[in-house]
Every structure is written in C-alpha cells, then in structure tokens.
Amino acid sequence: MKKFNYLQQIADAGVVAVLRGDSPEEVVAMSEQAIAGGVKVIEITLTVPFALEAITQLAKRYSSKDVIAANYALIGAGTILDPESARAAMLAGAEFIVAPCLNKATVQLCNRYRVPIMPGVMTIQEVQTALELGVDVMKLFPGNLYEPSIIPTIRGPLPQANLMPTGGVNLNNLKDWIKAGAFAVGIGSDLTKEAVKNKDFSLIAKKANEYRNAFLQAKKDLK
Structure with missing residues (x-):
C-alpha cells in the first residue's frame, strides 16, 4: 500500500x-524553501x-510517513536513465522515481520494489506501452510541446x-x-530561476506558495 499512498500524496500535492x-548543498537549500512555501513533493x-x-x-530530514506533520515532504529522484540509477536512488532514500523517457528495465525494477515511477512519454504508443508495463502515472515530457488539450486527446482512447x-x-x-x-x-526552472538570478532562495518559497495556491484554486474551480 505504501506505493499507492505515495501516489495519493503526489496527487493531493498537485x-x-x-x-x-x-551542488547537493544548493538543491537542499532550494528544497527547504520549496517545502516552506507549500510544495511538498521534491524531485x-x-x-x-x-x-x-x-x-x-532530505529523506532523513523530512519524513513522508506522517503527512500531518509540518515538516513532512515526499522526496524523489529524477532524470533516471537506467535501473542501476533507480536502485541507487532508492537506497539513498528516494520514495519515487521520475525518468525523461520510458525504459522497460527501469519500470520493472521500480515495480519489483513497489516504488512509484513516472517515466516520460510523448506518444500514444509510449503511453500504451507504459500502461502494459504497469506504470500508474506518466510524465508528459516535454510539456511545452503540447497544449493542455493533449490530455483529453490521449485519454480519449486511453482513459485509464x-x-x-x-x-x-x-x-x-x-x-x-x-x-x-x-x-x-512538474515545475522546474520557473520555480527557481528568479531566486538563482538574485541569489535569494527565499524567493523560491514565495513562488512555491503561489504555485500551491494556484493548484488549490484550480481544483476548487473544478467543483
């Protein structure tokens, strides 16, 4: 059940x-600010x-076991290209895996250890293959190549x-x-570029809070 709890946490976080x-020190500092701003899923x-x-x-500092705790966060690893990297990330404490593309061996390894994996897909064929491999969530990447209408277009034949x-x-x-x-x-450079440019990581917390509020408002508008 742990895998599905993690997936639910990602869905709830949005x-x-x-x-x-x-450096690791830099991304740890970035992560702390993002979490402080309300974005509590970190890749x-x-x-x-x-x-x-x-x-x-980060995995030692922020426990995802108690989602009620103020210092909770879900820590994952991204840009995973192969199963060896995925396993190393899991042993380091990663609770989910994200990949830029679909790699069968990586998906199989993550399924073996019941760790959520979100591989990158671009085509209907890749989406179908990912589903056949047991992938629960696919990363639509690069997202800037598409309009939001691509999601209902894909989910027409593949609603699952x-x-x-x-x-x-x-x-x-x-x-x-x-x-x-x-x-x-998934939000990357837009979350951090201003902070890096101004050498002020507190701006990440501000931007993260804006993203969190935007997501909550978007979900509210759906009701």
Whole structure:
C-alpha cells in the first residue's frame, strides 16, 4: 500500500518541484524553501553533482510517513536513465522515481520494489506501452510541446492514463492543465530561476506558495 499512498500524496500535492543545481548543498537549500512555501513533493535530478547525497539528507530530514506533520515532504529522484540509477536512488532514500523517457528495465525494477515511477512519454504508443508495463502515472515530457488539450486527446482512447505534464507549465496555464485532467504538474526552472538570478532562495518559497495556491484554486474551480 505504501506505493499507492505515495501516489495519493503526489496527487493531493498537485505540484512537483523539479530541482537542479550545482551542488547537493544548493538543491537542499532550494528544497527547504520549496517545502516552506507549500510544495511538498521534491524531485532531485541526478544531473546534480552528488545528487544522492542531497536525496539522503532530505529523506532523513523530512519524513513522508506522517503527512500531518509540518515538516513532512515526499522526496524523489529524477532524470533516471537506467535501473542501476533507480536502485541507487532508492537506497539513498528516494520514495519515487521520475525518468525523461520510458525504459522497460527501469519500470520493472521500480515495480519489483513497489516504488512509484513516472517515466516520460510523448506518444500514444509510449503511453500504451507504459500502461502494459504497469506504470500508474506518466510524465508528459516535454510539456511545452503540447497544449493542455493533449490530455483529453490521449485519454480519449486511453482513459485509464494518468499524465503529469512537466516543462512549460507556469502560473498562467496551470489551471488549464488541471482542468484538462492532469494528475499533477512538474515545475522546474520557473520555480527557481528568479531566486538563482538574485541569489535569494527565499524567493523560491514565495513562488512555491503561489504555485500551491494556484493548484488549490484550480481544483476548487473544478467543483
């Protein structure tokens, strides 16, 4: 059941912070600010040097076992290209795995350990293949190649597909993606670029809070 609890936490959070940086210390600081701002699902990409150190540090600090706790967060690993990287990330403390593309061996390994995996897909064929492999949520990537209408288009023939657009999602169009049926959305550079430019990571907390509120309002508007 742990796997499905994690998936439910991602769906409830609605926004996944996709964090990249020049060091583990930098992405840990970014993560702390995102969590403080209300975005409590954190994806640390393995393009970060010594990314596993950051994942371990965050996983120890923020326990997802008690979602009521103020310091709870769900920590995952992104840019996973192969099963070896996925297993290393799990052992470092990652509670979910995100990949830029669909790799059968990686999906099989994650299923073996009952860890949620969200592989990147672009085509109907990839979505169907992912479903056949037992994938619960697919990352629609790069999201900036599509309009939100792509989700109901895909879910016409494949209504069981859960899609998380990543790339190109912003505060202006988040509501459109949620209205279109997105499972959640991934937010990367738009969350951190201003903070990095101004060397003020507190701006990440402010932006994260704006994203969290935008998601809650979008869900409210659906009712």
